[in-house]
Amino acid sequence: MITLKNVYKQYDDGFEALKNINLTCEDGEITVLIGPSGCGKTTTLRLLNRLINPTKGKVLIDDKDISEINPVTLRRSIGYVIQHIGLFPHMTIASNIGVVPRLLKWDKQSITKRVDELLDLVGLEPETYRSRYPSELSGGQQQRIGVARALAAEPSIILMDEPFSALDPISREQLQDELVRLQKEIKKSIVFVTHDMDEALKIADKIILMKDGEIVQQGKPEELLRRPANDFVKNFIGQKRLEKVEEIPVAKEVMIRKPVTTYPRRGLAEAMNAMEKKQVDTLVVIDEEHQLKGYVSIYDVLREYQDENKRVDDIYQPFEHTIGPETLLSDAVVIFNESKTGYLPVITDDNKLIGLITRGTIVGYLGDVYPSVGNGGV
Amino acid sequence: MNGLIEFFQYLGKNWADLLALTFEHIVMVVIGMGIALVIGILLGIISSKNERLASIILAVANLIQVFPSLALLTVLMLFFGLGSSTVVIALVLYSLLPIIRNTYVGLKEVDASTTQAGTGLGMNTWQVLFKVQLPLSVPFLLAGVRIAMVISIGVAALAPFIGGGGLGTTIYSGINLRDPMQIYSGALVAAALAILADYLLGKAQKKFDKSKA
Ligand SMILES: Nc1ncnc2c1ncn2[C@@H]1O[C@H](COP(=O)(O)OP(=O)(O)O)[C@@H](O)[C@H]1O
Ligand SMILES: [Mg+2]
Numbered sequence: 001m002i003t004l005k006n007v008y009k010q011y012d013d014g015f016e017a018l019k020n021i022n023l024t025c026e027d028g029e030i031t032v033l034i035g036p037s038g039c040g041k042t043t044t045l046r047l048l049n050r051l052i053n054p055t056k057g058k059v060l061i062d063d064k065d066i067s068e069i070n071p072v073t074l075r076r077s078i079g080y081v082i083q084h085i086g087l088f089p090h091m092t093i094a095s096n097i098g099v100v101p102r103l104l105k106w107d108k109q110s111i112t113k114r115v116d117e118l119l120d121l122v123g124l125e126p127e128t129y130r131s132r133y134p135s136e137l138s139g140g141q142q143q144r145i146g147v148a149r150a151l152a153a154e155p156s157i158i159l160m161d162e163p164f165s166a167l168d169p170i171s172r173e174q175l176q177d178e179l180v181r182l183q184k185e186i187k188k189s190i191v192f193v194t195h196d197m198d199e200a201l202k203i204a205d206k207i208i209l210m211k212d213g214e215i216v217q218q219g220k221p222e223e224l225l226r227r228p229a230n231d232f233v234k235n236f237i238g239q240k241r242l243e244k245v246e247e248i249p250v251a252k253e254v255m256i257r258k259p260v261t262t263y264p265r266r267g268l269a270e271a272m273n274a275m276e277k278k279q280v281d282t283l284v285v286i287d288e289e290h291q292l293k294g295y296v297s298i299y300d301v302l303r304e305y306q307d308e309n310k311r312v313d314d315i316y317q318p319f320e321h322t323i324g325p326e327t328l329l330s331d332a333v334v335i336f337n338e339s340k341t342g343y344l345p346v347i348t349d350d351n352k353l354i355g356l357i358t359r360g361t362i363v364g365y366l367g368d369v370y371p372s373v374g375n376g377g378v
Numbered sequence: 379m380n381g382l383i384e385f386f387q388y389l390g391k392n393w394a395d396l397l398a399l400t401f402e403h404i405v406m407v408v409i410g411m412g413i414a415l416v417i418g419i420l421l422g423i424i425s426s427k428n429e430r431l432a433s434i435i436l437a438v439a440n441l442i443q444v445f446p447s448l449a450l451l452t453v454l455m456l457f458f459g460l461g462s463s464t465v466v467i468a469l470v471l472y473s474l475l476p477i478i479r480n481t482y483v484g485l486k487e488v489d490a491s492t493t494q495a496g497t498g499l500g501m502n503t504w505q506v507l508f509k510v511q512l513p514l515s516v517p518f519l520l521a522g523v524r525i526a527m528v529i530s531i532g533v534a535a536l537a538p539f540i541g542g543g544g545l546g547t548t549i550y551s552g553i554n555l556r557d558p559m560q561i562y563s564g565a566l567v568a569a570a571l572a573i574l575a576d577y578l579l580g581k582a583q584k585k586f587d588k589s590k591a
Binding site: 100149 | 497502510
């Protein structure tokens with residue numbers, strides 16, 4: 001976890017670039033720093049690998065004050081991707097990717113292996129690209145190498161300063177998609193600077209919106225969209241996006257508030273009984289503290305029904321996906337589309353069940369909103 | 379036509395002597411260039427790190443450069459006496475400006491984002507210098523060496539005036555003996571040497587440019 005505590009930065013010329021910055025970046029998440037040009041995003045990012053030192057305040061990584069870590073050592077343990085890509089033009093792609101492992105004195109074989117691994121990871125055929133020079137690659141390919149170079153020594157933190165802003169729109173979208181895909185695989189803590197709201201909304205787990213060296217609002221993309229702190233945030237997000245969000249309901253507005261539940265210690269006959277009575281084929285399993293455990297379906301119950309000793313605890317299965325109360329219905333639809341699941345439990349941050357969304361819920365909701373859809377044509 | 383035949387006959391007779399003198403000439407130039415490279419690159423690096431020093435260093439190197447070669451040799455002779463080593467000192471001094479200036483410009487020309495990437499990835503100051511900045515300024519440096527080399531080969535031909543050797547020896551004795559063949563042979567071989575050095579360094583420069591362009 002990265003923490004900035006009451007950080008101020010005054011440059012040598014007296015300009016106060018950061019004023020009392022407090023923020024945290026969670027492990028395994030993409031934190032996006034966003035704001036208009038000159039608001040201090042790059043300055044904030046560079047504090048994290050000590051390219052800049054704060055005038056006042058502390059930067060902590062995993063609760064350790066980084067001012068006590070040698071900057072060179074620190075930087076070798078943090079991946080860094082810069083806007084202008086900054087590949088070394090006199091080195092081959094392989095040497096470029098292997099820079100940090102070489103600085104860390106890895107043996108040759110491990111470096112070669114790692115380079116090929118990374119080329120595969122960023123979707124460039126090692127055979128073809130290994131011994132080329134950066135100038136022989138397109139902008140998009142070059143920045144893929146930039147990302148591979150940052151990942152080379154397996155850092156747990158990666159800093160990216162407007163990494164895709166110099167690319168054409170198509171490569172940019174491609175690389176954004178790839179970053180999202182990659183992040184699912186590598187689960188790094190990424191701090192990502194951009195001035196493009198679309199980009200931020202696409203990739204961010206958390207957005208930190210800055211203005212004139214101060215943080216205006218920070219939170220999940222969802223929170224900024226639903227509860228912009230002030231007019232600046234509203235303007236920055238853009239009226240269009242806000243309207244779009246206002247039209248789409250969130251989970252807690254449409255969910256079934258009292259889904260049929262059962263407890264782990266219940267017997268199978270009891271479960272069956274509950275299903276019959278409420279006319280459902282699935283029960284959500286919770287414990288006494290209302291913590292979500294999983295679900296039992298009628299098929300599971302029937303299969304094990306003969307065994308009188310079996311209880312719900314023995315046969316329930318965990319849910320593959322859960323959502324929060326503020327999840328957009330559109331996002332829930334995406335999950336339904338991409339998985340076979342028929343139920344999405346709605347839980348709080350501490351895993352307490354507060355509702356359930358089924359495919360039926362969504363159809364029902366659409367039926368209410370668009371009652372007359374399709375009655376004209378065909 | 380006759381003169382040309384006569385010239386080749388002269389070469390045929392005296393090639394062994396000429397070869398020895400050519401070798402002497404090259405040795406002076408190479409030693410001078412070697413020393414100038416070490417000093418020049420160092421001063422170039424210092425200049426690139428400190429603008430105030432840069433203006434002083436470049437001004438002094440420039441001053442040396444505009445000094446007429448015969449005058450410089452004579453002044454140096456007053457301090458260091460006669461002989462080839464005084465010639466080498468002169469060659470070093472003449473080579474400095476192009477080497478310092480091109481190292482300085484080369485280092486300045488390295489893209490800031492490339493240097494920044496080096497630092498950001500965890501290179502220390504020296505590693506950034508030796509792994510990134512200097513390699514990237516090699517094409518500039520080579521251009522400087524090319525200029526310095528041609529100047530040196532020319533200046534080295536004046537060596538006999540202060541007791542040095544090299545191809546100037548035949549020119550000098552040719553003047554004394556009013557033997558044009560001797561003058562031609564020394565002058566032409568020195569010129570050929572300069573053209574050859576220029577050509578080879580030009581090729582090297584192109585090669586480096588290609589790998590980076
Ligand atoms: N080295 C510096 N010296 C003085 N001012 C600087 C320096 N670097 C950045 N600034 C100023 O600090 C402000 C924030 O810069 P920066 O963090 O690069 O902004 P952003 O990345 O959000 O565009 C800008 O107004 C910029 O002019
Ligand atoms: Mg910036």
